[in-house]
Amino acid sequence: MAPSLKKYILCALILSLAVAARAETWQGTCAAVLDGDSLVVMHEGGKKQIRLYGIDTPEFDQPFGKQARACTRDLVLQKKVTVEPIEIDKYGRTVAKVHTAEGCLNELLLERGCAWVYRRYCKANDLKAWTALEQSARLQGLGLWSQSDPVPPWKYRSTGRMPDHKQVKKSGEVTGYYRGNTGSRVFHAPGCTAYACKNCTAGFNSLGAALRAGYKPCKKCIDTR
Numbered sequence: 001m002a003p004s005l006k007k008y009i010l011c012a013l014i015l016s017l018a019v020a021a022r023a024e025t026w027q028g029t030c031a032a033v034l035d036g037d038s039l040v041v042m043h044e045g046g047k048k049q050i051r052l053y054g055i056d057t058p059e060f061d062q063p064f065g066k067q068a069r070a071c072t073r074d075l076v077l078q079k080k081v082t083v084e085p086i087e088i089d090k091y092g093r094t095v096a097k098v099h100t101a102e103g104c105l106n107e108l109l110l111e112r113g114c115a116w117v118y119r120r121y122c123k124a125n126d127l128k129a130w131t132a133l134e135q136s137a138r139l140q141g142l143g144l145w146s147q148s149d150p151v152p153p154w155k156y157r158s159t160g161r162m163p164d165h166k167q168v169k170k171s172g173e174v175t176g177y178y179r180g181n182t183g184s185r186v187f188h189a190p191g192c193t194a195y196a197c198k199n200c201t202a203g204f205n206s207l208g209a210a211l212r213a214g215y216k217p218c219k220k221c222i223d224t225r
């Protein structure tokens with residue numbers, strides 16, 4: 001075989017592998033919004049956990065966490081969306097751009113001051129434009145930028161700082177706002193009758209941390225509609 005033909009075949013092979021590796025987009029209805037940057041989308045009769053790519057929203061127990069979830073709910077809950085997978089994270093979630101009738105959800109959240117650019121994970125081809133969207137929301141004091149000194153969610157998670165919550169009770173050595181039942185793998189919020197259960201010995205500082213550990217939210221005390 002001529003060397004040029006060999007080269008050609010090799011190139012064609014690499015190209016087809018690259019195309020195959022790029023995941024296809026798919027459509028589904030958003031069944032639940034767990035927090036600002038994680039949602040559940042129905043796909044082929046099952047549920048897919050989606051982590052929005054390249055952005056980070058305030059944790060549920062941080063200031064503006066509930067509003068961030070409301071931002072996402074307003075835009076996608078019970079609506080048809082197109083999921084553009086970027087990668088699968090180590091928790092098995094699909095990291096994706098989510099497209100709505102109004103535009104790209106990741107970008108809409110930045111525009112409205114509901115999210116930070118997750119600089120560590122946002123790829124170079126999106127970073128510049130997305131940083132500009134964040135900056136514009138910041139200058140207008142929209143959403144989370146109405147706070148004087150907001151704490152980035154990644155920083156909040158790394159400090160593991162406890163929220164000052166009256167209902168948090170000391171139970172053994174468990175620390176964390178949410179309590180996970182190590183048997184059923186369900187986690188509870190303060191105030192739930194099951195919060196101080198015998199097996200509720202796994203503590204989580206955030207909803208995201210509990211989800212990432214593979215725990216499911218309790219239907220009674222954590223509203224994931």
Ligand SMILES: [Zn+2]
Pocket residue numbers: 187188189192193194195218219220221222
């Ligand atoms: Zn509960």
